[in-house]
Amino acid sequence: MVQTSVLLALAAFTGLMEASPISRRSGSGKRGLAFPKQFKGQAGSQWTKYFANSQVSWMYDWEAVIDGEAVAGVEYVPLLHSNQDWCTSGWASNVAAARQKYTVENILSFNEPDQVGGGGSNVPVDQAVIAHQKYIQPLASQGLKIGSPAVTNGGEDHKGISYLKNFMAACQGCQFDFVVAHWYGTANADEFISYLKRFHDTFQKPVWVTEFGVNPGQGDANAFLKAVLPFLDSTEWIHRYAYHMAAPDTDGKSYLVNSAGNGLSATGVTYAGF
Template sequence: MVQTSLLFALAAFTGFMEASPIRRFSSGKRGLAFPKNFNGQAGSQYTHAFDGKSSISWMYNWEAVIDGEPIKNVEYVPLLHSNQQWCTEGWTQNVANARSKYDVKYVLSFNEPDQVGGGGSNMAVDEAVAAHKQYIQPLASQGLKIGSPAVTNGNDANKGINYLQQFMAGCSDCQIDFVVAHYYAWANVQDFKNYLTKFHETFNKPVWVTEFGINPGEGDADAFLKEVLPWLDQTEWIQRYAYHMTAPDVDGKTYLVNSAGNGLTAAGQTYASA
């Protein structure tokens, strides 16, 4: 009788497991990159399209101040965009304020100093090194982990990996806990993997991919994400990543939020659940 009861119990449990949805594993790497402002509105509002999504663990907005109220219970990573006064003035206090309001463990250095336009900060290597030492490096003594400047995937002499190699040589006495890559191209999965592998092998540090995306008209962002997200999650040296970006998909930009700003695109749905 006991044996028969046990068999019934096991059968019932197995049936329950088969009928119950299996929660996807979250690697803790996936983040939201959202604009501080978008068409005059606080960009943080669009993070709420990911409310309740366990796949999302962190966020950033290319600054150290968030307008509005973003998604809750998600780690925030401040960024110093450039060495211009509007960025550096109040930087230390802004980081302190962010730490009092959000969970802050990491800080990001300059955004695309190797690029003019397109959000790039356009900084000569020696200027970036000096500003990093002045404004970013002191935060290491406060227990924060420090990222390198984020560079493009350009291949010219003073872009991408080549730029960051020069920066790392000039900042050899800095605490750089991880290196930061951006990637924009066509939807070629192997090219994406090859570039990031080269990036890691060049610097031999954990890699954050704080911007990546498909150029408009050069592939299916949803299909691309379905292929690369498992690789990003499973690759040990990829520490964190964020798709560009959490904002309304205007003019075919392949963003994660729909053009009305009230839901997710197909790519956004994949990013939220895959």
């Protein structure tokens, strides 16, 4: 009887382990995955599996729908890419569907409305305010935390910090639980850190860095990551961050997956925390 009881207990424990979400390595809980919904005709979610049992705790794909199956046990953060109809027409239903399938606690507003091309949505401040109030702000009443539009680190009057200051001043009655920064430059950790400090000093809110990376030919991305990850993890006002991006190295760009697409790049291993 004792032997039978032990076997039954072991079987129950094994079944529980199989049904449980993936475990994560200990870390700050800030590290996220930015992966493309589609990448060269393939579902970008396929590469998230390489981050199982890593320090990654959340993910997003610049939209509110994931093609394919993403890694389990990781929070998903929907994003309204722009005010165009292809983004807004299914927004509410897509967010509702995502909440049925994934843990969803936060919402991201427009992607680089201060930029034309390069993934930017190019939305003037006045139009962005109207769309944010219509599509994003109502989700605050559902208990979701709301992020600002993600802006570039461009220094012109109509870009970056300047754009976001104008947007937030005009968005009367809007709830912003955190502000969102993007940064690209040389592999100079001090420049990156200095910019984020200025970003935080300007808005005095928690900061998410949902895109950052080293421009092609401007330094060692892996060494850069090793230099900045301790700052990101230890700085209280940095709430989350995501390196660009979980996809295969291509066209001289250093991403988190190797060029063959069958495992992590050296930068990916550093980012995963293995």
